[in-house]
Amino acid sequence: xxxxxxxxxxxxxxxxxxxxxxxxxxxxxxxxxxxxxxxxxxxxxxxxxxxxxxxxxxxxxxxxxxxxxxxxxxxxxxxxxxxxxxxxxxxxxxxxxxxxxxxxxxxxxxx
Amino acid sequence: xxxxxxxxxxxxxxxxxxxxxxxxxxxxxxxxxxxxxxxxxxxxxxxxxxxxxxxxxxxxxxxxxxxxxxxxxxxxxxxxxxxxxxxxxxxxxxxxxxxxxxxxxxxxxxx
Numbered sequence: 243x244x245x246x247x248x249x250x251x252x253x254x255x256x257x258x259x260x261x262x263x264x265x266x267x268x269x270x271x272x273x274x275x276x277x278x279x280x281x282x283x284x285x286x287x288x289x290x291x292x293x294x295x296x297x298x299x300x301x302x303x304x305x306x307x308x309x310x311x312x313x314x315x316x317x318x319x320x321x322x323x324x325x326x327x328x329x330x331x332x333x334x335x336x337x338x339x340x341x342x343x344x345x346x347x348x349x350x351x352x353x
Numbered sequence: 354x355x356x357x358x359x360x361x362x363x364x365x366x367x368x369x370x371x372x373x374x375x376x377x378x379x380x381x382x383x384x385x386x387x388x389x390x391x392x393x394x395x396x397x398x399x400x401x402x403x404x405x406x407x408x409x410x411x412x413x414x415x416x417x418x419x420x421x422x423x424x425x426x427x428x429x430x431x432x433x434x435x436x437x438x439x440x441x442x443x444x445x446x447x448x449x450x451x452x453x454x455x456x457x458x459x460x461x462x463x464x
Binding site: 275277282283284285287290298300332334340341342343344345346347 | 359384386388394395396397398401441443451452453454455456457459
């Protein structure tokens with residue numbers, strides 16, 4: 243099956259801890275994106291990558307980091323600098339900035 | 354920077370009534386996309402509009418792209434309980450390499 247997978251489905255973070263959210267796609271898409279969604283809110287862009295080994299900051303990049311070492315993978319690290327990380331994190335991929343295909347998301351909660 | 358506004362934020366209708374959500378961009382768009390997110394789920398692509406004045410239909414859903422390519426609407430005729438969810442528009446500025454999502458309209462339905 244082709245698609246985007248995200249893991250884990252739920253993630254708990256302790257104070258001062260860095261956590262990494264996984265995103266993998268087998269759609270052969272060049273572009274990948276990370277969004278944050280707060281309850282009842284829209285999607286805010288964290289980071290995006292148009293090609294391997296290159297990525298750009300979105301609107302709310304502070305406290306987050308990413309890497310794009312492989313075309314299929316675009317992991318997101320939520321660092322301890324992100325003071326309010328509780329949210330629903332969505333990864334997406336697309337080709338040529340067209341239709342975005344979303345993964346099932348990861349819900350991050352702070353203990 | 355580019356902004357995409359969407360109204361209304363919420364809409365609560367009786368089953369069988371019609372529903373419309375509107376999307377307005379601060380800049381001219383090269384295309385606009387519509388997504389649906391069911392409660393607890395992830396956004397799923399519905400349609401893309403590219404041409405000025407374009408109208409597309411999917412069963413009870415009618416999508417329009419304005420003549421100036423700065424606004425769009427989604428109209429649902431005779432809503433059903435399966436239509437519940439949040440509808441997002443997403444616009445791509447002709448000079449941008451990313452898509453900007455509107456804040457979404459959450460549709461709830463009284464059976």
